[in-house]
Amino acid sequence: AFCSPAVLAQAAYPNKPITLVVPFSAGGPTDLVARTLGAAMSRTLNQPVLIENKTGAGGTIAANYTAKSKPDGYTFLIHHNGMATAPALYRKLSYNPLTDFDYVSQVIDVPMTLIGRKDLPAKDFNELRAYLKANGDKVTLAHAGLGAVSHLCGMLFRQATGANLTTVPYQGTGPAMNALLGGQVDLLCDQTTSTTQYIKAGSVKLYGVTTTARIKSMPDAPTLSEQGLKGSEIVVWHGIYAPKGTPKEAIDKFGAALRSALVDPAVAKRLDELGAVVVTESKQTPVGLQTWLAQETTRYAPVIKAAGQFAD
Numbered sequence: 001a002f003c004s005p006a007v008l009a010q011a012a013y014p015n016k017p018i019t020l021v022v023p024f025s026a027g028g029p030t031d032l033v034a035r036t037l038g039a040a041m042s043r044t045l046n047q048p049v050l051i052e053n054k055t056g057a058g059g060t061i062a063a064n065y066t067a068k069s070k071p072d073g074y075t076f077l078i079h080h081n082g083m084a085t086a087p088a089l090y091r092k093l094s095y096n097p098l099t100d101f102d103y104v105s106q107v108i109d110v111p112m113t114l115i116g117r118k119d120l121p122a123k124d125f126n127e128l129r130a131y132l133k134a135n136g137d138k139v140t141l142a143h144a145g146l147g148a149v150s151h152l153c154g155m156l157f158r159q160a161t162g163a164n165l166t167t168v169p170y171q172g173t174g175p176a177m178n179a180l181l182g183g184q185v186d187l188l189c190d191q192t193t194s195t196t197q198y199i200k201a202g203s204v205k206l207y208g209v210t211t212t213a214r215i216k217s218m219p220d221a222p223t224l225s226e227q228g229l230k231g232s233e234i235v236v237w238h239g240i241y242a243p244k245g246t247p248k249e250a251i252d253k254f255g256a257a258l259r260s261a262l263v264d265p266a267v268a269k270r271l272d273e274l275g276a277v278v279v280t281e282s283k284q285t286p287v288g289l290q291t292w293l294a295q296e297t298t299r300y301a302p303v304i305k306a307a308g309q310f311a312d
């Protein structure tokens with residue numbers, strides 16, 4: 001039958017590849033999550049979900065790019081806690097995380113781990129506390145830049161312990177981990193996505209997990225909170241965003257594809273290996289993400305203000 005261009009243009013969504021913007025480097029924790037989900041979502045949507053790594057400035061470049069993209073249902077963003085820290089960290093932010101987006105869904109939570117270089121004298125968290133007290137600002141803590149979750153975890157840890165650690169910025173998660181493995185820094189708090197293999201291999205020391213309860217992927221690993229450290233609990237949560245004004249049909253279909261990906265057995269197995277936990281169904285909604293983002297923005301603002309490290 002004859003199909004006029006106007007009819008073709010209105011072909012059901014999605015009728016071309018969809019871009020999922022990732023604010024961090026290929027091969028990193030956020031990218032791993034995006035690619036695992038994207039592959040499964042492509043099958044449901046019958047269109048490729050293309051991962052586009054737009055790195056820099058703690059994820060704010062990617063978020064700004066998405067906020068200013070055409071709201072046609074073909075651009076989405078996956079971002080973590082950095083969406084909530086940006087307003088307090090960045091003096092000049094050219095988008096508002098709370099108003100410039102449409103919200104699709106929360107996704108998964110990834111625990112973090114406080115780890116040390118292999119030959120750090122403290123063999124557990126108790127000894128580490130004493131070591132921090134005795135060595136003050138001589139102890140170094142790596143992070144992957146302002147806006148990275150390793151930076152956020154470091155700020156929470158410093159405040160909870162009162163330790164006068166020296167923080168050392170790196171260009172990303174990979175370089176920060178390499179510095180720890182090479183013994184150039186003492187400590188790093190980072191996602192299980194990247195730390196698990198080194199913890200299991202014994203190439204770093206594990207001082208504790210940052211979640212409120214022990215995690216399934218490392219049941220023998222104590223939490224920091226059960227070892228007496230309160231106030232530094234953190235999980236890396238992920239949200240999917242779209243430019244404001246994206247058609248509801250696109251938000252609904254992308255969200256539905258995400259929800260099927262989260263229950264896909266192969267995806268579930270991969271997420272399990274990474275230590276990631278799928279969020280409850282009530283969080284897998286636009287309002288679930290929006291509410292949580294607002295809450296986390298409020299939680300981190302005073303932490304960042306007290307730490308006094310800001311970016312332009």
Ligand code: MLT
Nearest residue numbers: 024028029030148149150
């Ligand atoms: C990444 O994917 O590189 C990380 O999620 C960055 C970070 O530490 O926030």
